Amino acid sequence: xxxxxxxxxxxxxxxxxxxxxxxxxxxxxxxxxxxxxxxxxxxxxxxxxxxxxxxxxxxxxxxxxxxxxxxxxxxxxxxxxxxxxxxxxxxxxxxxxxxxxxxxxxxxxxxxxxxxxxxxxxxxxxxxxxxxxxxxxxxxxxxxxxxxxxxxxxxxxx
Amino acid sequence: xxxxxxxxxxxxxxxxxxxxxxxxxxxxxxxxxxxxxxxxxxxxxxxxxxxxxxxxxxxxxxxxxxxxxxxxxxxxxxxxxxxxxxxxxxxxxxxxxxxxxxxxxxxxxxxxxxxxxxxxxxxxxxxxxxxxxxxxxxxxxxxxxxxxxxxxxxxxxxxxxxxxxxxxxxxxxxxxxxxxxxxxxxxxxxxxxxxxxxxxxxxxxxxxxxxxxxxxxxxxxxxxxxxxxxxxxxxxxxxxxxxxxxxxxxxxxxxxxxxxxxxxxxxxxxxxxxxxxxxxxxxxxx
Ligand SMILES: Cc1cc2nc3c(=O)[nH]c(=O)nc-3n(C[C@H](O)[C@H](O)[C@H](O)COP(=O)(O)OP(=O)(O)OC[C@H]3O[C@@H](n4cnc5c(N)ncnc54)[C@H](O)[C@@H]3O)c2cc1C
Ligand code: FES
Ligand code: FES
Numbered sequence: 250x251x252x253x254x255x256x257x258x259x260x261x262x263x264x265x266x267x268x269x270x271x272x273x274x275x276x277x278x279x280x281x282x283x284x285x286x287x288x289x290x291x292x293x294x295x296x297x298x299x300x301x302x303x304x305x306x307x308x309x310x311x312x313x314x315x316x317x318x319x320x321x322x323x324x325x326x327x328x329x330x331x332x333x334x335x336x337x338x339x340x341x342x343x344x345x346x347x348x349x350x351x352x353x354x355x356x357x358x359x360x361x362x363x364x365x366x367x368x369x370x371x372x373x374x375x376x377x378x379x380x381x382x383x384x385x386x387x388x389x390x391x392x393x394x395x396x397x398x399x400x401x402x403x404x405x406x407x
Numbered sequence: 408x409x410x411x412x413x414x415x416x417x418x419x420x421x422x423x424x425x426x427x428x429x430x431x432x433x434x435x436x437x438x439x440x441x442x443x444x445x446x447x448x449x450x451x452x453x454x455x456x457x458x459x460x461x462x463x464x465x466x467x468x469x470x471x472x473x474x475x476x477x478x479x480x481x482x483x484x485x486x487x488x489x490x491x492x493x494x495x496x497x498x499x500x501x502x503x504x505x506x507x508x509x510x511x512x513x514x515x516x517x518x519x520x521x522x523x524x525x526x527x528x529x530x531x532x533x534x535x536x537x538x539x540x541x542x543x544x545x546x547x548x549x550x551x552x553x554x555x556x557x558x559x560x561x562x563x564x565x566x567x568x569x570x571x572x573x574x575x576x577x578x579x580x581x582x583x584x585x586x587x588x589x590x591x592x593x594x595x596x597x598x599x600x601x602x603x604x605x606x607x608x609x610x611x612x613x614x615x616x617x618x619x620x621x622x623x624x625x626x627x628x629x630x631x632x633x634x635x636x637x638x639x640x641x642x643x644x645x646x647x648x649x650x651x652x653x654x655x656x657x658x659x660x661x662x663x664x665x666x667x668x669x670x671x672x673x674x675x676x677x678x679x680x681x682x683x684x685x686x687x688x689x690x691x692x693x
Contacts, residue, residue, distance in 0.1 A: 294507070309507045360507070379506050
């Protein structure tokens with residue numbers, strides 16, 4: 250079967266890749282584009298480790314095909330820091346020790362960034378519901394939620 | 408496996424109809440990709456319908472709303488007015504999965520995946536929604552309760568696609584609601600789901616109702632008897648007790664890891680009462 254030739258934008262840069270019809274966007278990001286910050290936990294939509302944005306919408310990269318990415322603009326964890334300068338969410342995750350093994354962290358950061366773009370001043374409940382599709386086996390979530398709320402406050406200039 | 412992304416329904420139908428092997432419509436892929444990944448299905452053709460305008464639009468029609476079958480849960484929630492006119496439908500669609508799933512999951516996929524526990528389906532049934540189905544023989548309109556037959560079995564012929572849903576004009580003093588019970592607060596499949604839509608007269612008595620139950624039978628049910636008791640003359644607490652009994656009587660559930668038969672039957676009655684109370688409140692305020 251002929252591979253599909255796909256053009257998209259990833260973290261602001263135009264990219265092109267070849268993929269099989271059955272390859273997921275997660276396979277493409279990690280294997281074809283070498284963007285291994287997006288993690289594979291379950292491959293069935295349950296854990297959120299593969300969270301990315303597609304045209305501004307938060308999705309699981311494991312539940313989308315690479316071919317479906319044609320013409321879209323994708324945001325991954327690699328696009329979050331500005332060069333050496335960490336995003337406030339990244340800094341707050343470090344400050345609050347909101348990670349242990351770290352495999353869930355890129356997904357949480359991408360998901361939290363997407364929340365704060367829509368809702369700059371979320372309640373704790375809002376944060377917990379928005380992040381309900383991101384699983385963490387290490388932290389117990391509390392520090393993650395605190396880090397997100399603290400980053401939101403800083404980003405609002407509070 | 409081949410992947411096709413046609414721009415018209417006719418092309419999509421022709422592709423599906425011509426494929427001799429297993430062909431599947433691809434909407435949000437949140438069921439399909441999981442089933443492919445876990446080897447439940449192994450299609451030779453995927454026809455992505457998201458490039459087809461009708462499947463992706465919401466517009467006002469005949470006083471109600473025409474909703475494309477491939478509109479996502481997140482888009483439904485953002486569409487102005489829809490959530491205030493048919494809050495039960497929007498809330499039900501928004502119960503599907505996490506934020507990430509909401510970004511992709513569609514009501515067309517929820518219905519056509521053929522799960523008796525699909526959350527948006529009882530809400531669509533209660534609201535009196537109709538599915539507009541396009542296939543090799545042309546277009547037909549079918550009540551949503553007549554689309555699913557049994558787990559993974561639909562009344563769609565080969566090559567047929569659900570293109571859109573029509574939510575009817577909502578009569579005055581009408582309210583809808585959907586409630587589901589899951590063992591935790593997010594990210595689980597319904598033990599029972601209940602959608603109710605009811606219409607009140609000027610004095611506040613119920614004149615028409617539709618009650619639908621999910622996850623208590625081989626497919627989502629429209630429970631005529633439960634609707635009938637709601638239009639009786641008794642006081643509200645009596646009506647709700649009768650509704651509870653009628654909902655329980657309609658259940659023919661299975662035992663599984665999420666709940667036993669007895670438990671599902673009991674919860675169906677409780678949810679029916681609670682959903683009816685929300686629908687009453689919304690009907691009074693509408
Ligand atoms: C983590 C997770 C959590 C979930 N939680 C819930 C939940 O709480 N409640 C719930 O109800 N579901 C849940 N689901 C299941 C799933 O997300 C929903 O059923 C969703 O609505 C499916 O829509 P989709 O567009 O992704 O369908 P797809 O996966 O694209 O399609 C599903 C099936 O329907 C067929 N199909 C799709 N669209 C059409 C059409 N227009 N015409 C004809 N056939 C069509 C496809 O061929 C396929 O067989 C969950 C799934 C995941 C992965
Ligand atoms: S890897 Fe995609 S949700 Fe787990
Ligand atoms: S830090 Fe280990 S899973 Fe979250």
